[in-house]
Amino acid sequence: MNKIIALAGVVLKELYRRKDFYVLFVLTALLTVAAGAVNFFHDDKIIRYVKDICLLLIWVSALVIAIVTTARQIPAEREARTIFPLLAKPVSRGQVIAGKFLGCWLATGVALVVFYFFFAIITGSHEHIWPWALYFQALWLQWFMLAIVIALVVLGSIYFAAPSSTSTISFIAVVGLLGLGSHLRTIALQQPEPMQFILTLIYFCMPHLEWFDLRDFVVYDQSLVPWLDVALATIYAAIWTGIFLLLAWLGFRRKNLTT
Amino acid sequence: MSAIVQTQKLRVEYRSHELRQATKVALHGLDLEVRAGEVFGFLGPNGAGKTTTMNVLLGFVPPTGGTASLFGIDVRQPIARQRIGYLPELTYYYKFLTAEELLRFYAKIFGLARAEADKRIANLLKLVELESAATRPIKSYSKGMQQRVGLAQSLINNPDLLILDEPTSGLDPLGRMKVREIIQRLKNEGKTVFFASHELGEVETVCDRVAIVHQGELKAVGTVADISTGHANLEQAFLKIVGFQPQPLP
Numbered sequence: 001m002n003k004i005i006a007l008a009g010v011v012l013k014e015l016y017r018r019k020d021f022y023v024l025f026v027l028t029a030l031l032t033v034a035a036g037a038v039n040f041f042h043d044d045k046i047i048r049y050v051k052d053i054c055l056l057l058i059w060v061s062a063l064v065i066a067i068v069t070t071a072r073q074i075p076a077e078r079e080a081r082t083i084f085p086l087l088a089k090p091v092s093r094g095q096v097i098a099g100k101f102l103g104c105w106l107a108t109g110v111a112l113v114v115f116y117f118f119f120a121i122i123t124g125s126h127e128h129i130w131p132w133a134l135y136f137q138a139l140w141l142q143w144f145m146l147a148i149v150i151a152l153v154v155l156g157s158i159y160f161a162a163p164s165s166t167s168t169i170s171f172i173a174v175v176g177l178l179g180l181g182s183h184l185r186t187i188a189l190q191q192p193e194p195m196q197f198i199l200t201l202i203y204f205c206m207p208h209l210e211w212f213d214l215r216d217f218v219v220y221d222q223s224l225v226p227w228l229d230v231a232l233a234t235i236y237a238a239i240w241t242g243i244f245l246l247l248a249w250l251g252f253r254r255k256n257l258t259t
Numbered sequence: 260m261s262a263i264v265q266t267q268k269l270r271v272e273y274r275s276h277e278l279r280q281a282t283k284v285a286l287h288g289l290d291l292e293v294r295a296g297e298v299f300g301f302l303g304p305n306g307a308g309k310t311t312t313m314n315v316l317l318g319f320v321p322p323t324g325g326t327a328s329l330f331g332i333d334v335r336q337p338i339a340r341q342r343i344g345y346l347p348e349l350t351y352y353y354k355f356l357t358a359e360e361l362l363r364f365y366a367k368i369f370g371l372a373r374a375e376a377d378k379r380i381a382n383l384l385k386l387v388e389l390e391s392a393a394t395r396p397i398k399s400y401s402k403g404m405q406q407r408v409g410l411a412q413s414l415i416n417n418p419d420l421l422i423l424d425e426p427t428s429g430l431d432p433l434g435r436m437k438v439r440e441i442i443q444r445l446k447n448e449g450k451t452v453f454f455a456s457h458e459l460g461e462v463e464t465v466c467d468r469v470a471i472v473h474q475g476e477l478k479a480v481g482t483v484a485d486i487s488t489g490h491a492n493l494e495q496a497f498l499k500i501v502g503f504q505p506q507p508l509p
Contacts, residue, residue: 002367003368017396084319084347085351087317087318088345089365095337258320
């Protein structure tokens with residue numbers, strides 16, 4: 001485990017030294033200003049609309065950070081050839097994958113905490129409500145959804161050598177999963193056989209990222225999601241993350257890496 | 260003496276991704292044995308199979324056939340690399356880290372305790388004369404300094420076997436001398452050194468035994484004196500073994 005943590009530490013160091021986090025803070029500041037501006041209108045609908053926009057920005061930003069950061073990890077190691085002195089040490093390829101995953105996941109976790117903290121402070125100071133438990137649930141589920149996304153991108157980065165192609169394909173895949181997830185079952189039921197069967201099969205076999213989206217709960221100040229459901233969603237995310245990481249390891253473990 | 264590095268009938272094939280191209284055989288059943296405490300030179304012209312052999316020993320490329328082991332452990336097991344140090348030909352290190360951070364990272368990978376790591380890092384930075392630049396990012400280093408970081412990282416675990424790929428390539432005379440000094444020091448400490456090189460003069464100076472590979476096959480192995488017998492020097496013997504025919508200049 002120490003090796004995985006050491007590898008994750010290098011990912012985090014690279015991230016803040018490449019100044020990605022400064023960009024994040026600027027973005028957070030912009031979000032804060034946007035959320036703060038809603039006080040001028042004193043209109044519930046506008047407040048909710050702006051909160052919705054802020055949360056959408058948080059989602060998009062977190063996805064961008066997760067995908068772009070992860071996509072460059074293993075391809076950049078291969079391109080810069082830093083993978084060779086690393087693999088010449090007593091570290092397995094599985095540990096490299098796990099370390100990269102952990103580093104990227106922790107980095108997105110830090111980003112999410114900052115985003116949600118600013119969001120909570122600003123909206124709370126105007127609305128005088130502090131639904132911390134709901135914010136925690138929203139953050140937790142989004143973080144675990146990002147675990148699936150990061151594992152998927154790690155898998156892609158084993159097969160697509162360039163970070164740009166991995167990022168692009170991953171974005172399309174994630175947007176597709178988010179967009180299709182909630183509608184595919186409805187579409188399937190309107191189709192004749194055998195299309196209905198095929199679409200239903202896809203619906204049950206794909207990871208449902210949209211299940212982790214609690215934005216409407218936050219925007220409309222709804223009650224908490226039952227904690228059992230949160231726990232089940234966490235397990236669901238862990239299973240999909242494990243599947244993608246396993247596939248990434250299977251692809252990477254016998255890959256020829258020539259100096 | 261026991262074998263530290265051993266390959267038996269080692270075969271490596273690279274499959275071409277293009278349909279009409281045949282599979283390329285990089286190693287044809289290579290049998291190699293490096294004994295404990297010796298400095299072993301691994302020679303061959305470009306494309307002979309030296310790098311492929313090293314890639315297999317370091318676990319970068321899985322063998323297609325045969326076996327390869329380090330300290331009697333199959334090279335596919337990460338633990339086989341616990342007691343080795345590796346210095347690549349060029350500097351492949353995380354340039355956003357400082358030399359100290361890089362060494363600390365590799366120390367963690369080797370599972371060194373913090374106090375032990377601190378001591379080794381300080382000693383190694385002194386050895387490669389990078390103490391004053393230890394807290395600067397590697398990207399700000401000159402090429403020679405980066406090579407010295409490489410040397411330091413290859414020794415972080417106090418290895419029993421040092422694998423060097425063209426260790427003096429691109430180094431200035433002072434850097435070359437430093438590498439030779441370190442090889443000599445390791446030899447005196449009873450460590451094993453396995454290195455690939457094109458610098459035959461250097462090989463002659465430091466090696467106990469050498470192996471010459473050509474077209475993926477082992478052509479000769481023995482002491483420098485054995486291989487040079489009947490030739491003016493190792494270079495002449497090497498050229499004869501790899502079948503080089505000097506052509507008159509036009």
